[in-house]
Amino acid sequence: MIKPILRYVTFFPANLLFVLAAFLLSPLLAAASLLMGPKLPGFLQWFSTLDADLDGGVAQRVKGYRAGLTGWRLWWQRTCWICRNPAHGWQSELLGMPAAGSTIVSQVLSETPKNQWYVMETAKGVRFFCWKRDQPLFGGFYLKLWFGWVNKSYDGRNHHYAFQIGPKRAKFIRR
Numbered sequence: 001m002i003k004p005i006l007r008y009v010t011f012f013p014a015n016l017l018f019v020l021a022a023f024l025l026s027p028l029l030a031a032a033s034l035l036m037g038p039k040l041p042g043f044l045q046w047f048s049t050l051d052a053d054l055d056g057g058v059a060q061r062v063k064g065y066r067a068g069l070t071g072w073r074l075w076w077q078r079t080c081w082i083c084r085n086p087a088h089g090w091q092s093e094l095l096g097m098p099a100a101g102s103t104i105v106s107q108v109l110s111e112t113p114k115n116q117w118y119v120m121e122t123a124k125g126v127r128f129f130c131w132k133r134d135q136p137l138f139g140g141f142y143l144k145l146w147f148g149w150v151n152k153s154y155d156g157r158n159h160h161y162a163f164q165i166g167p168k169r170a171k172f173i174r175r
Contacts (some may be wrong), residue, residue, distance in 0.1 A: 003126045008148060008161075011095050015087070015163055019105040022047045022086035030054065030078035038078070042052045046089035047082060050155040056079040056085075090162055096158030097149050104151065114142075120159065130162065 007054075022029075029047055033040060038053035049056055057065025057077065101123025103166055108117040114134040121127050131147040137143055146164040153159050 004148070007128070011161060012163070015095060015161060018046070018087045018090045019163070022090075023083055026079045026082040029082055030075050033078050034075055034169065035049075046093060047087055049081075049085045050092050050157075051089045053148075054081050057081050088154075091162070092155055092158040092160035095161035098122050098124075098127065099153035099156065099158055102153075102159065107151075116151070118148075120149070120151065128159065130159075 025047060029040060029044060033046070033054050038055045039045065040048055040054065048054060052059060055065075055067075055078070056062075057080075058067045065077060065081070072139070097120070102120055104118055105121050105127070106117075106119040109115070114132075116132040118130040119127060120130070128149045130151040131146070132151075133145045135143040135145060144164065146162040148160040148162055150162045151159065
């Protein structure tokens, strides 16, 4: 298990820089999308998600995202989408693990607090991991922690590199 952890730690600084760049560039990328359309071209897609365009919040019915917006409201919604999913394209395309033929070798799930631990293996025998935890905070909020590579392949091609820390509302967590 040491090799996947070393691989994860090695990618960590570059990933943090790219995520920071996604946050900083999100207003410009959203503005460009108003001219180019909701799917960013080429490598610019690294700053967003590969499984959805910049209007993905609408299609996925994420609370607060609305169809039919134009102008500043559309720009703001797309800026928020990039910040909600910063650098997922980068994390999938360049840092991700191939999904084809990958299997879950081991999984441990617990409910209180909600923990998930996965060890997976690519078709070529390369092992990688995913650890998720919903840490209870206060007022119905949880701290959502994800490290490793996501156990699901959102784009159908890769398990993307995960570094996610953020709030999560209790209504999404079943106790």
